[in-house]
Amino acid sequence: MEVDWPDRWQNVHHYLKRAAPFSVEGFQPGSEVIEYLHECSICIIGAGGLGCELIKNLAMTGFKDIHIIDMDTIDVSNLNRQFLFRQKDVGRSKAEVAAEFIMSRVPGCKVTPYFGKIQDKDEEYYSQFTLIICGLDSVEARRWMNAMIIGMYDEEDPSTLKPLIDGGTEGFKGQSRVILPRMTACYECSLEMQTKPKTFPMCTIANTPRLPEHCIQFASQVQWPEEFKDKKLDGDDPEHIQWCLRKAKERADQYGIRGITYSLTQGVVKNIIPAIASTNAIIAASCANEAYKLVTGCAGSMQNYMMYVGDAGIYTYTFALERKEECPVCGSALLQFEMDKNSLLQDLIDLLLEKNEVQLKRPSLRTSSKSLYMQAPPQLEQMTRKNLEMKLQDLFTSNEEINVTDMNLPISLRLHVKLK
Amino acid sequence: MTMGIAWTKTLGKCEYMSDWCNCSRDRNIKEHDFTRYPQLIKVLDLFVLWTTMKSQHEDIGQLKAQCISKSLNELNPEVKGSFIAKDASKLIKTEPEIFKQFSLIIVSELSEYDLLALAEIAWNENIPLVTVRTYGFLGFMHLVFPEHTVIETHPESSIDLRLDCPWSELIEYAEKFKMNADDSMVLTHTPFPVILLKAAKIWKQNHASYPSTKDERISFQQAIKDLLPNVAADEENLKEAESNCSRLFRGTLALKLFMENEGKNHLPLPGNVPDMKADTESYVQLQRLYHNKAEADKQCLKNYVVTLCSNLKRRMIDSEIIDIFCKNAAFLKVLGTNSLKSHFNSSPDEQFSSYGIMIENACKNGDNQLYYLVLRTADRFKTLHGRYPGTVDENFESDLVAFEALFDTFLKEVGILDANYHAKVKEIVYAGARELPSVAALLGGIASQEVIKLITHQYLPVDNCYIFDGVTSTSTSFKL
Numbered sequence: 059m060e061v062d063w064p065d066r067w068q069n070v071h072h073y074l075k076r077a078a079p080f081s082v083e084g085f086q087p088g089s090e091v092i093e094y095l096h097e098c099s100i101c102i103i104g105a106g107g108l109g110c111e112l113i114k115n116l117a118m119t120g121f122k123d124i125h126i127i128d129m130d131t132i133d134v135s136n137l138n139r140q141f142l143f144r145q146k147d148v149g150r151s152k153a154e155v156a157a158e159f160i161m162s163r164v165p166g167c168k169v170t171p172y173f174g175k176i177q178d179k180d181e182e183y184y185s186q187f188t189l190i191i192c193g194l195d196s197v198e199a200r201r202w203m204n205a206m207i208i209g210m211y212d213e214e215d216p217s218t219l220k221p222l223i224d225g226g227t228e229g230f231k232g233q234s235r236v237i238l239p240r241m242t243a244c245y246e247c248s249l250e251m252q253t254k255p256k257t258f259p260m261c262t263i264a265n266t267p268r269l270p271e272h273c274i275q276f277a278s279q280v281q282w283p284e285e286f287k288d289k290k291l292d293g294d295d296p297e298h299i300q301w302c303l304r305k306a307k308e309r310a311d312q313y314g315i316r317g318i319t320y321s322l323t324q325g326v327v328k329n330i331i332p333a334i335a336s337t338n339a340i341i342a343a344s345c346a347n348e349a350y351k352l353v354t355g356c357a358g359s360m361q362n363y364m365m366y367v368g369d370a371g372i373y374t375y376t377f378a379l380e381r382k383e384e385c386p387v388c389g390s391a392l393l394q395f396e397m398d399k400n401s402l403l404q405d406l407i408d409l410l411l412e413k414n415e416v417q418l419k420r421p422s423l424r425t426s427s428k429s430l431y432m433q434a435p436p437q438l439e440q441m442t443r444k445n446l447e448m449k450l451q452d453l454f455t456s457n458e459e460i461n462v463t464d465m466n467l468p469i470s471l472r473l474h475v476k477l478k
Numbered sequence: 479m480t481m482g483i484a485w486t487k488t489l490g491k492c493e494y495m496s497d498w499c500n501c502s503r504d505r506n507i508k509e510h511d512f513t514r515y516p517q518l519i520k521v522l523d524l525f526v527l528w529t530t531m532k533s534q535h536e537d538i539g540q541l542k543a544q545c546i547s548k549s550l551n552e553l554n555p556e557v558k559g560s561f562i563a564k565d566a567s568k569l570i571k572t573e574p575e576i577f578k579q580f581s582l583i584i585v586s587e588l589s590e591y592d593l594l595a596l597a598e599i600a601w602n603e604n605i606p607l608v609t610v611r612t613y614g615f616l617g618f619m620h621l622v623f624p625e626h627t628v629i630e631t632h633p634e635s636s637i638d639l640r641l642d643c644p645w646s647e648l649i650e651y652a653e654k655f656k657m658n659a660d661d662s663m664v665l666t667h668t669p670f671p672v673i674l675l676k677a678a679k680i681w682k683q684n685h686a687s688y689p690s691t692k693d694e695r696i697s698f699q700q701a702i703k704d705l706l707p708n709v710a711a712d713e714e715n716l717k718e719a720e721s722n723c724s725r726l727f728r729g730t731l732a733l734k735l736f737m738e739n740e741g742k743n744h745l746p747l748p749g750n751v752p753d754m755k756a757d758t759e760s761y762v763q764l765q766r767l768y769h770n771k772a773e774a775d776k777q778c779l780k781n782y783v784v785t786l787c788s789n790l791k792r793r794m795i796d797s798e799i800i801d802i803f804c805k806n807a808a809f810l811k812v813l814g815t816n817s818l819k820s821h822f823n824s825s826p827d828e829q830f831s832s833y834g835i836m837i838e839n840a841c842k843n844g845d846n847q848l849y850y851l852v853l854r855t856a857d858r859f860k861t862l863h864g865r866y867p868g869t870v871d872e873n874f875e876s877d878l879v880a881f882e883a884l885f886d887t888f889l890k891e892v893g894i895l896d897a898n899y900h901a902k903v904k905e906i907v908y909a910g911a912r913e914l915p916s917v918a919a920l921l922g923g924i925a926s927q928e929v930i931k932l933i934t935h936q937y938l939p940v941d942n943c944y945i946f947d948g949v950t951s952t953s954t955s956f957k958l
Contacts, residue, residue, distance in 0.1 A: 339923030360951035
């Protein structure tokens with residue numbers, strides 16, 4: 059069956075037929091670039107709100123070899139915006155259903171799903187792609203992917219350069235950006251720009267609360283509508299907040315969670331940011347547009363970060379985010395602290411956890427000669443735990459090089475502590 | 479003729495209410511409901527995208543309108559899609575009545591004459607018109623409506639603490655805090671409005687008015703510090719007090735003007751209090767204070783409304799709407815745009831004489847607004863030559879010359895002889911009126927976002943034009 063009927067791709071081929079005023083330098087129009095567009099392999103990470111849009115846009119643009127990775131299954135609450143999924147698909151893998159849908163609608167487009175985690179795959183797997191696009195809602199997964207493509211890049215071998223296009227949305231706000239390893243700022247360079255996430259998946263709230271916020275959302279989103287069917291929860295009404303506070307506390311006690319306060323309750327109740335379908339559409343479209351330009355060269359890439367806000371009018375700001383020299387992933391990361399020599403190792407770890415620019419979760423520390431504190435394996439953790447209560451001067455010398463790793467993050471940091 | 483008109487008729491329960499201070503809103507649509515209309519995005523997407531969507535190849539040869547209708551229904555079984563398989567141009571001329579039934583009209587591709595005719599129909603019926611188009615890497619959207627009102631604009635912050643004119647309960651509350659106590663626990667738990675109120679009280683003993691100049695503000699900030707000599711400078715509540723200082727004074731000046739003009743009246747208190755460093759008890763007490771005052775204000779307002787409604791023999795307004803109105807009293811918005819006709823100087827044949835300054839600035843800065851004029855020139859070119867520039871390979875070089883000449887003629891009319899625009903003008907010819915799926919999807923998203931804002935009367939729509947440049951991934955909104 060001939061899948062490419064005449065004029066099928068005339069719109070996307072148009073810019074590839076001749077060099078235009080905004081084509082990149084050295085752009086070679088003609089059949090070669092046209093073939094490359096159809097043959098190159100693209101990886102999409104995430105088959106959710108952004109992922110559904112992305113895969114549709116890429117397939118429509120003429121990309122014919124698309125891989126999509128997602129570890130989640132379809133939930134009823136996804137159906138309102140993740141438009142490749144239907145009621146009958148609930149419970150199935152997002153990546154698999156998205157791939158089937160696109161292949162049934164766009165003849166000649168091959169979509170390979172992977173139902174699992176990005177961490178399951180290695181460098182060899184990711185090196186098969188021309189570029190990678192992330193449509194994720196998780197900071198951790200983005201950090202992992204970012205570190206992967208930067209680790210893969212060998213300046214001596216241009217074929218190891220895998221551009222990363224990243225999109226993200228939160229309510230009416232969003233951003234899209236292009237990351238070229240060691241040429242532009244990487245995800246880790248701009249980690250400080252991240253605001254802490256404030257919304258949580260319903261399944262977490264209902265089944266596995268961990269944080270005080272989870273208990274509060276359970277009280278406000280599940281218990282309140284059950285108890286008061288016709289009354290709307292008013293975030294400014296102290297009686298309402300008190301009620302949620304009491305319920306959240308009960309639930310927190312049940313799960314042994316601490317830290318529920320009045321102000322936290324109010325903050326969580328008033329700060330529910332819904333996923334907005336139009337924001338996803340806009341950000342995913344921008345990412346797909348960058349993919350088309352990057353792969354073909356028919357126009358230059360954005361420089362290199364676009365932020366978008368759509369609640370009052372429409373505002374975008376596109377700017378060149380600068381690389382950070384001391385970036386722990388793409389730069390020569392060296393953290394320098396000055397601490398009292400009688401401070402404890404635990405104090406040093408607390409200080410590390412506070413550092414917003416590195417955002418560590420479970421740091422392990424070692425010098426070239428010994429392990430100071432290791433989070434895993436359990437035997438090692440137990441052996442090094444006693445060090446937490448030891449004085450720094452008894453563990454290492456001033457400015458001795460300490461290597462900091464985090465089991466959840468693919469980064470490693472150099473740390474110098476000046477003891478005084 | 480490309481089928482390029484979409485109309486939305488029943489998007490949820492959109493009842494129109496104009497009997498409340500000229501503000502209309504849909505009571506049934508709340509913030510979260512913004513997620514309820516994803517189908518709209520897909521419709522727009524499908525419209526602009528249809529040439530590539532032919533890849534659903536069993537549809538080739540079918541009516542576009544019919545296929546879209548079908549896809550839409552599949553996307554959301556609750557949507558009723560209907561279609562009219564007629565030439566839009568003829569329809570506008572022969573059956574203009576057909577358009578009057580819609581709450582909103584979206585146009586994605588019409589000639590300039592047809593667009594103008596349709597815009598007139600919509601304008602006279604008070605129907606918002608959204609024109610949206612893509613052209614190569616460019617996207618353009620224009621909203622046209624006589625009036626649009628929004629109560630819930632959802633500003634980032636709607637906090638009004640009324641510290642410039644505290645009511646008696648608030649003064650009493652503040653008096654209870656003893657600032658000179660050595661107990662640092664008490665000091666760190668003093669809410670910042672209390673600190674500000676105390677500083678203001680001392681200030682007023684020596685000054686006739688609140689500080690308004692920068693110097694006065696600095697000395698006021700010093701007064702706050704003097705108030706708490708024993709407290710370390712990094713106390714969070716103290717910092718909050720200092721940073722809230724400037725916002726307070728801006729509010730004071732605005733409120734003062736309002737008071738002088740509106741007869742010693744204030745806006746109803748919104749009643750919300752920001753998060754601040756304080757112990758739960760004093761915080762909740764303070765919060766309750768503001769809440770009660772807001773309730774009282776609201777009750778006053780409700781009484782007025784009752785009298786007004788009965789005097790004017792109008793239907794009583796829902797109490798819930800008054801609640802929302804009070805919370806948003808400082809942020810009500812009435813928007814309106816010029817008619818499309820006014821931009822065409824009553825006939826598309828007349829050129830851009832009214833855009834003198836805009837053209838001059840756009841040319842000087844080479845910014846995205848220039849694309850608006852270039853797109854208008856492309857439409858002109860089409861009217862003159864029966865096709866867009868750069869669409870026929872054989873004529874490419876001659877189109878390039880002809881198009882630049884046409885654009886130059888327009889510029890000369892407004893007296894601009896030299897400008898940094900050539901790459902952008904050329905780009906239009908290279909684009910050859912093609913539709914890129916990615917740019918179409920982006921504009922589809924943008925336009926549906928604005929359509930939902932218009933339909934739900936929530937948030938602020940763009941006022942009133944938007945241009946996206948997919949080459950640089952930059953965008954500009956501007957008023958026509």
